[in-house]
Amino acid sequence: MIIIMKPDASEEQINHVTDKLKKLGFGVHLSKGIERTVIGAIGDKRLLASENIEVLPGVSEIVPISKPYKLVSREFKPDNTVIKVSDKVSVGSGEPLAIIAGPCSVESKEQIIEIARAVKEAGATMLRGGAYKPRTSPYSFQGLGEEGLKHLGLAKKETGLPIVTECMDARDLPAIVKVADIVQIGARNMQNFVLLKEVGKIKKPVLLKRGPGSTIKELLMSAEYILSEGNRNVMLCERGIKTLETGTRNTLDLSAVPVIKELSHLPVVVDPSHGVGLWKYVPSMTLASVAAGADGLIIEVHTHPDEALSDGPQSLTPDNFKKLMKEIKKVASSIGRKM
Amino acid sequence: MIIIMKPDASEEQINHVTDKLKKLGFGVHLSKGIERTVIGAIGDKRLLASENIEVLPGVSEIVPISKPYKLVSREFKPDNTVIKVSDKVSVGSGEPLAIIAGPCSVESKEQIIEIARAVKEAGATMLRGGAYKPRTSPYSFQGLGEEGLKHLGLAKKETGLPIVTECMDARDLPAIVKVADIVQIGARNMQNFVLLKEVGKIKKPVLLKRGPGSTIKELLMSAEYILSEGNRNVMLCERGIKTLETGTRNTLDLSAVPVIKELSHLPVVVDPSHGVGLWKYVPSMTLASVAAGADGLIIEVHTHPDEALSDGPQSLTPDNFKKLMKEIKKVASSIGRKM
Amino acid sequence: MIIIMKPDASEEQINHVTDKLKKLGFGVHLSKGIERTVIGAIGDKRLLASENIEVLPGVSEIVPISKPYKLVSREFKPDNTVIKVSDKVSVGSGEPLAIIAGPCSVESKEQIIEIARAVKEAGATMLRGGAYKPRTSPYSFQGLGEEGLKHLGLAKKETGLPIVTECMDARDLPAIVKVADIVQIGARNMQNFVLLKEVGKIKKPVLLKRGPGSTIKELLMSAEYILSEGNRNVMLCERGIKTLETGTRNTLDLSAVPVIKELSHLPVVVDPSHGVGLWKYVPSMTLASVAAGADGLIIEVHTHPDEALSDGPQSLTPDNFKKLMKEIKKVASSIGRKM
């Protein structure tokens, strides 16, 4: 941590800061420049609320040197994390691209089984489908709940596809882990720290979606919550952020892929469906995600988008998904990625 | 709901849309313009996922006519909601300005009692203080939990000030409502719909903070969750939003005050401390909040900001708070607001 | 400037950086921490593109110590700048609040004279009105040009009010300065550096509007362009920034007032009309601007908003402006500000 003093900081104020730092167990390193004095505090920043230094008289600014996260950082673990989901499916660099497809919501037994078969046939390696749905409006379809979980279990039995489904409430977790192979934390719950701690205690992999108003750093901090409770199998999901642009539902921040890969060892999955919000833009952004280096994709597919209970406009039909899978393979192969 | 067709939509596509609307129970009103056909769907939009129309071939855009919220809207209830917190304290238009002050976190029995006395003496009408703290980092102070609630109970006994404290987990709610006079839902949980439903079932007033990446409309939708469960005593809190500006922690969106007052009957409280994130900017933004028409203020005060376990940099000292209270009174009186 | 090296930076890389710094004339100060080495470069940062250090192998990050602007900074000039506009009107702290009112565009001789009289009668101290209009669409009214300037000249003669009008093109400047008492640089031209240099060479005060996508720091850098060419009479104008909120045209960032006043000696004017974009929200945000400490206000007033050629929806009628002026006086007086 570096403490930058104000140009007019007095000798007394500088001493006050260095005294406080020493009392907190830091080594102190003073550097007097032409305009200002700069104080280096040597020691583990994570011991300390830097805010307590920031408020001292004469202090202009604090510059952290250490990163605020540890377990998720590439410095802590240089090798890529590979997450084994089932005998056949793993997610991570060097592994075949993971393709998670399916409807936004589980709507009925027939619907989820029909779609599961269709996406499997097209080449998907996992099935998505929400039983518990976080909806902006209390009047929108809120998901089938436990019944939806049962349907997912049947679809899994039928197709063998591992299941990705969302948990919104710690109290539902025991029922969810019985069916789910990957537990999803939705974008709106990215900073639901209570829930993060709970999924940190389970043994199933977690798919953590980036909040639409959150930075990559905040996403990593939320993942740190999960890892610090013991669950090291977290995959991060870029699904679009809110920006000034209104031509798409969100702005898919594909540069998050190389940025996360530099900062962290965790795998990165991209959700182009939520990223753009309109099915006709999904194919180009899917291919762009592959070229950017994503380890997996999560794509909404529905057999009847005009009857979907949620997210119809951003869902591909099985036919369009099938066509897209062929293009995904070509682009993946062009960058040397297995499928 | 209005459906705008594409310029090149065929007769068949137009018929397909009108047929579907009729089947869904809508009256249909066709208007052929020079460039496009526009279809008016007459009936209650809330019956229908407009998305199912949006995906039909030939449809360019859907324009909703009804608002997506109902119970929170001024159209539903034209009169301002006034929330009675205790015998002495109410929050709402026409009532004296509510002044909620106190530390970010409850740190000890002594700390909270000392600060409670100081803010009461300066003129605050309620005490704030967090026992459960949502922190970006798992390594930051997470609050004293139940012990913190006990300390709040003592501070209330000591000063008579009603208590405002945050709930992060539905499972803590029974313990919290024993002490709290107002239950706070924090900004990061604004779209934790599970929690919203739970506080919709209690009888205590709720202070719902706007998420840093959320719009006013989304805030109203979240309030609608609470009201639709039966709890009508919700006050909305503007506490700053994330923007491109980096000179302040957040950007306090004071125009939210007149906008919310036009759209809704619920009271509006402003939190300038989180809005700016630096104590020296708090006084001017507090006075601006009053002038903008806020029904209440929530201000962080700490006796030792340089030892606070959270939010020290944005906390006022009791002395500065006292000075500010005098200025608040002057500005409030200049706009005809009681204190 | 502080250079933070990567945790795994080699001795050789560290030496490379210090050698380069010395060659550039910097004093060098080395501090080895537990995780990283930090290098302090002592000397005037403005001599150097810090980017040339940033790209060296082993460098993690550069932290500037000096601010990138100089002439506009409060460190350079601790006293508030007061700008004399005419014998009667000055703008700055300690001076009476400047009230600039008038239509968005000059539409005709009769229109501008009628409005000028109305705003003068209500208590405005200056007249605004655009002869050259920057419009998003090439098909919108682009202003009357030189004819508009003539009408402004007549309105000034008629009422004695100093004139504020926008310059979009350096080639129009000679004609504009003949009529204008303050030359406005519009929000969209805040980073038109060619134009900034040109108004830096004139002798008339400049009103520099903040770009809707710009930070306060960028605004100060743009002002620095004007001051560095010799014109020290610049007032900064907060007029709303683009954010995620859609309930208002822009989000008026009132915290810009205390932030700018801390960083700079230049006066701050607030434009609530553009800030919110709807006349009914203008009064509360005007009063909030006064309470926040603005040195002046610029408010759109039109006698016939439903026939205005631009910005009708955000214009007050003379009657509403008159009422607002009375409230402005009360709030200004409550914070000890003269009128």
Added chain:
Amino acid sequence: MIIIMKPDASEEQINHVTDKLKKLGFGVHLSKGIERTVIGAIGDKRLLASENIEVLPGVSEIVPISKPYKLVSREFKPDNTVIKVSDKVSVGSGEPLAIIAGPCSVESKEQIIEIARAVKEAGATMLRGGAYKPRTSPYSFQGLGEEGLKHLGLAKKETGLPIVTECMDARDLPAIVKVADIVQIGARNMQNFVLLKEVGKIKKPVLLKRGPGSTIKELLMSAEYILSEGNRNVMLCERGIKTLETGTRNTLDLSAVPVIKELSHLPVVVDPSHGVGLWKYVPSMTLASVAAGADGLIIEVHTHPDEALSDGPQSLTPDNFKKLMKEIKKVASSIGRKM
């Protein structure tokens, strides 16, 4: 245009609106719903400032039906525009990918010729380099001006590469068009409407960069300015927008590629260098741009990034650019795009 009335709008207010519309030459179509009356105005919206209707009593909202731009729209011209730059180089769908490479600034004759040769050898089809530089700080290198143009002329003579260079000031245009094959309008001048009109009158193609705080719709409106003056050869450039994310200089909005291609017939070029701001993220975002369907790329290359006078950190070395070109070819070929 559709006019949505307030739920409590009176018969008189509705008549007032329809009368005004008729007077303005519109056909009027009334639709009374359960909650509100909706008025369809049939005719060319571009005749009218819809604002003048918006301010009438009883009006809740105006919904435009026609798009605000015309000449740039795909509805106006369904076929893709292909821009012929030279005998060998064209830009547009169906044409080989255009690769524009070179330094941010022209720094000397030797520098630009050396880089021009290097990028040509690697496969670039055009040379970029700024002689006039828009810099946030007045103290940063402002470009060599006319001397820089001369150096660009020599580099063109030497390598045969067409030249892309920026114009900031209409007064420099005659000198620039003598050398430039494509005139660039920089991001900060995207809404410098005076400059847009001037480049609308020249015969050279224009590369129009999206402003960092601008929407796609605003970008299209700015292109409309150029086309409406007669110059139909405009290519649009996505170069990153300002968002809440701080891990990259900007957020490259790649979904702008499919969105623009749907709305407009103009070619789209992507600038990943400015989009991310750090050379190490440039390769993945370049490949993503190709996969997303861009018609061209503009990439910063410098032989000595640590001595560049601007944008060193985001410049590739010729070696890295050469490697990237090979990968570009593979991805381009995987999506069936010629090179």
